Amino acid sequence: MPPKAKFARAEIIEAALNIVRADGYEALTSRALGTYLSSSARPIFTVFKNMEEVQQAMIEAAKTLYKEYVDKGLTAEHPFKGVGTQYILFSVNEPKLFQLLFMTEQKQIPDLSGVLPLIDESYERILLSIQEDYKISNSSAKRLYHHLWIYTHGIASLCATKMCRFTDEEISTMITEVCMSLLKNRLSES
DSSP states (O other): OOOOSSSOOHHHHHHHHHHHHHHHHGOOOOOHHHHHSSSOOOOGGGGGGHHHHHHHHHHHHHHHHHHHHHHHHHSSSHHHHHHHHHHHHHHHHHHHHHHHHHHSSSOOOOOHHHHHHHTTHHHHHHHHHHHHHTOOOHHHHHHHHHHHHHHHHHHHHHHTTTTTOOOOHHHHHHHHHHHHHHHHHHHHOO
């Protein structure tokens, strides 16, 4: 009969998230988890096979948390702007998780058309929101999405690394100005 688990799976994942939030992904070790849970590392492995499994579960939890931000953005008056604003807000509120999800070196370098579907499970929903809100074609929506993601990723990276701080008003104005310029440029080309 296997030993009874001292900690629930959710408790261990939450502890792992909190360690990463505070000290970054590299700090997530079995020893750190045991210390955080006021235990040895041994009880963790009655729930998980190994640290890789703990790390994967923690990354999935971080993605779920990020998806909550995206979902909130998609309910905004202008969903695409809402998503961009929430992306930046996630970087401000969860800088270490943002760095883990969106600033980690990739094993294979995707091209621009492949990076967004790779890093964001909500890609198709966001793309559809652009098409519906701005009444543009799929190809124009992809182009707008690519340009604005590069722009908002730059702002978010500055925030996540504490290189720069922006007010909510500054973020809103910057996103609106770039989006409207791109839309105007795109429409004049059509």
